[in-house]
Every structure is written in C-alpha cells, then in structure tokens.
Amino acid sequence: ELESGLQAVIDQCANIGLFLVPVGELEYWLQGRGISASKKTKWAWANEAAQYIHLSETEDNDIWKFIGQVGRFLESQFG
Numbered sequence: 001e002l003e004s005g006l007q008a009v010i011d012q013c014a015n016i017g018l019f020l021v022p023v024g025e026l027e028y029w030l031q032g033r034g035i036s037a038s039k040k041t042k043w044a045w046a047n048e049a050a051q052y053i054h055l056s057e058t059e060d061n062d063i064w065k066f067i068g069q070v071g072r073f074l075e076s077q078f079g
Contacts, residue, residue, distance in 0.1 A: 017077070019070050029063040 010020050023029055027039050030049055033056075037044040058064050 014069060014073065017073055019066065019073075021066070026063075029066075 010022060013020055026049070027045065030052065033052060035045065035048050035052055037048040039045050053063060053067070
C-alpha cells in the first residue's frame with residue numbers, strides 16, 4: 001500500500017536525522033490555533049508560531065510529536 005510504503009520511507013529518513021514534515025507545510029500544523037500573523041510574511045508568522053509552541057501545553061500529536069522526535073534524535077546523537 002502506498003501510504004504504508006511512504007511512512008516507511010519517512011521513518012527510515014528520521015532514523016538518519018532527515019526529518020520530513022508530514023503535512024507539506026509547517027503552517028498546516030497550526031491552523032486554527034489563533035496565529036494572527038500573515039502567512040505571506042513568513043518571518044513574522046514563524047516568530048509568532050514559535051512563541052505559540054513555546055508557551056502552549058505539550059500535546060502528543062502534530063508539531064509537538066515531530067519536535068519531540070527531532071529532539072530525541074539529537075539527544076541520542078549528541079546528548
């Protein structure tokens with residue numbers, strides 16, 4: 001099945017430190033979260049999104065899961 005094959009590739013890439021954003025664009029992860037900066041001004045949007053992530057409660061899905069995966073990899077390699 002295409003979906004399981006693609007997930008296997010994503011997992012293999014993550015094992016070597018190449019983390020592919022599974023939703024296409026970072027902005028899709030935070031839709032409906034109240035980020036008011038325009039997506040047309042990427043730096044402003046990214047700054048507000050980073051502040052939102054930093055100040056919000058950790059969840060076990062979406063961007064928090066992705067960031068946790070990256071963090072665990074970095075810690076295992078350099079920690």
